[in-house]
Amino acid sequence: MQQKADEIVKTLKSKGLRVTPQRFAVYANLLEREDHPTVEQILTNLNQDAPTSSQATVYAALQALREVGLVREVLLEEGVSRYDANVAPHHHFRCNCCGAIEDIDWNTFQCIDLSKLRLGLKAERYEVTVQGSCDRCQVKYEV
Numbered sequence: 625m626q627q628k629a630d631e632i633v634k635t636l637k638s639k640g641l642r643v644t645p646q647r648f649a650v651y652a653n654l655l656e657r658e659d660h661p662t663v664e665q666i667l668t669n670l671n672q673d674a675p676t677s678s679q680a681t682v683y684a685a686l687q688a689l690r691e692v693g694l695v696r697e698v699l700l701e702e703g704v705s706r707y708d709a710n711v712a713p714h715h716h717f718r719c720n721c722c723g724a725i726e727d728i729d730w731n732t733f734q735c736i737d738l739s740k741l742r743l744g745l746k747a748e749r750y751e752v753t754v755q756g757s758c759d760r761c762q763v764k765y766e767v
Contacts, residue, residue, distance in 0.1 A: 628652075639692035646677060650685040651694060654709035660698050660716075660725045662706055700725060700753055715752040721761035728754065 632652055636643045649670055654661070661669070663682050670677045686707055689695040698706045700718045706725070715728040738747040 635694065639694060641688055641692055644685075646681050647685045647688060649677065650682055651689055651709065654689075654695060654707060657709075658727070660700070660706040660708050662704060666707070698725075713749075713751075715754065717754045717756070717758075719758040719761055720755055721757050721764075724758050724760070726758070728752070 629648075629652075632648060632655070633643050636647060636651065641647060650666060653666055653669055659665075663679060663686065666686075667677060667679055667682050670682070686695060686697075690697060693711060694709065696708050696711050698708050698716065700706060700716055710727060713730040715730065715732065717726045717728050718724070733752055736750055738750070741747055
């Protein structure tokens with residue numbers, strides 16, 4: 625446990641961030657999750673035992689972590705920002721039934737040829753979002 629905490633501190637410092645209890649807690653929480661939580665979900669998780677964080681604090685920590693590339697914002701549904709500590713290139717699958725989100729390996733799909741975009745458009749990155757039904761929902765709704 626202490627080794628993991630030391631690694632988080634080292635990572636934050638290596639990116640030039642001051643290690644605050646809030647940044648540490650938010651980053652540690654995201655590193656343990658694969659569900660791409662919203663700010664509200666992170667806040668609820670952090671305050672399970674005793675309320676110590678505010679929504680503004682979580683937003684500020686996430687912004688700092690995003691700015692140095694330790695966290696990415698994921699927009700998989702309209703008006704909902706989710707956060708992911710997996711900043712390596714990858715795609716996402718979102719279940720239309722239960723809302724579960726799962727990472728898809730970057731190499732699952734053929735690369736998209738960004739040079740085919742119309743003249744004047746300069747692509748910086750892309751990611752594919754696949755929507756459908758997860759295996760749990762398929763079983764649940766089979767007749």
